[in-house]
Amino acid sequence: MEYYVDPIAIIAFVATQKGIFVSCAVGNSGPSKSSLSNGAPWVLTVGASTIDRSIRATAVRLGEGTELDGDVLKPDIIRPGVNVLAAWPFDIEDASQGPTFNIISGTSMSAPHFSGVAALFKSAHPDWSPAMIQSALLTTADRVDHQGKNIADQNLNRANLFATGAGHVNPSKAIDPGLVYDLSPENNISYLCAKNYSDDNVSVIAHKTTRCADYQKDGGSDLNYPSITGHLNLSVRLVQKYKRTVTNVGEASSNYKVEVDEPRGVSVVVEPQILQFSRVNEKDYFVTLSINSSTKVGPMRRGSCVGCPTSTL
The missing domain is CATH 3.40.50.200 (Peptidase S8/S53 domain)
Structure with missing residues (x-):
């Protein structure tokens, strides 16, 4: 639906x-x-x-x-x-006709x-x-x-x-x-616009008059969600890059180092490798998933990392 x-x-x-x-x-x-x-x-x-x-x-x-x-x-x-x-x-x-629950x-x-x-x-x-x-x-x-x-x-x-x-x-x-991924209503509206919903469709969901032309169209890969789902195949897409923004809600001065458990047959590159916080604020990082022509990925692979989202392919 x-x-x-x-x-x-x-x-x-x-x-x-x-x-x-x-x-x-x-x-x-x-x-x-x-x-x-x-x-x-x-x-x-x-x-x-x-x-x-x-x-x-x-x-x-x-x-x-x-x-x-x-x-x-x-x-x-x-x-x-x-x-x-x-x-x-x-x-x-x-x-009296029977059970009521x-x-x-x-x-x-x-x-x-x-x-x-x-x-x-x-x-x-x-x-x-x-x-x-x-x-x-x-x-x-x-x-x-x-x-x-x-x-x-x-x-x-x-x-x-x-x-x-x-x-x-x-x-x-x-x-x-420690770190959280936040989403504003505007982020979700951008996501809906990326699904090619009409302005009227999005306005119904947002409960206000909305013009998708006023929003950047952030598809699912760009939605700041605490998981990543990649769609890679040898004939169309070998590489996919994602941006995520994390908010530090832990100690004001803290560092987070990425540790990756790669999905089998898939290379995962996270940049930067270390997120350094001196106060409670936001920082961006990027995740790049890639396969090569000799890789047999199969229908689905799973991976994870500390400091970035769960990943699945």
């Missing part, structure tokens, strides 16, 4: 403009590909895992991947929701956790934007379970990034992330 006809995406956009953090369930239609709901970059899209992460937590029932936004990795993150039961009412007038579990149970976490973050960091909170949650998430093993999917194989996003939330680490 396009964002300009998606009521949740529209309401969430307006909410984030007012500084309100929005957490949405990815849906229980998975694990088939492109079964995701609520994939807008201005919301935190949440998948469901099992409760006991010590037994290879598995994202069993969540939407996987997205056709609408191939440049934005979704879901963002996972939280226990499988077999966590909650009640929802039937719409019946006479209770049903039970459900899955991503609808995991998403509310993040609203609570965001409330705690707002208390600790009242000046943080919704995007900064979202960034803190993603960049500090755990990519392994409590036993240090890879997060498993429903078949007990290593779950891919389209099932887990950044991984399991770790609120105690997220409260002090």
Whole structure:
């Protein structure tokens, strides 16, 4: 569903403009590909895992991947929701006709956790934007379970990034992330314009009259999101470069050195290698992904780095 006809995406956009953090369930239609709901970059899209992460937590029932936004990795993150039961009412007038409530579990149970976490973050960091909170949650998430093993999917194989996003939330680490990626409403409008939405379409989402001619068109690769999704192939694109801007919310005087775990068959160059801060401010860095004619990359590869986003190809 396009964002300009998606009521949740529209309401969430307006909410984030007012500084309100929005957490949405990815849906229980998975694990088939492109079964995701609520994939807008201005919301935190949440998948469901099992409760006991010590037994290879598995994202069993969540939407996987997205056709609408191939440049934005979704879901963002996972939280226990499988077999966590909650009640929802039937719409019946006479209770004597049968049960008035049903039970459900899955991503609808995991998403509310993040609203609570965001409330705690707002208390600790009242000046943080919704995007900064979202960034803190993603960049500090755990990519392994409590036993240090890879997060498993429903078949007990290593779950891919389209099932887990950044991984399991770790609120105690997220409260002090060091660096965050911020996004303003204007950044998101530039992103929508890059999707070739009409001025009327963007105006519906932004809840104000908008002319894309007034905005730089920042596609998904340029959106200041705390993850990177690259589209490389031997016939069309061998190299892709990304710009990211990080805001220092840690110690005023601090240095961050990049450590890269490259996707297999892909070269990753991050410039500069060290970000030096003498105060709380923003700095830019650039990530270049490249393959060569002898590389067999395959359908998808994953990589990561400390100080820059999660990457997937």
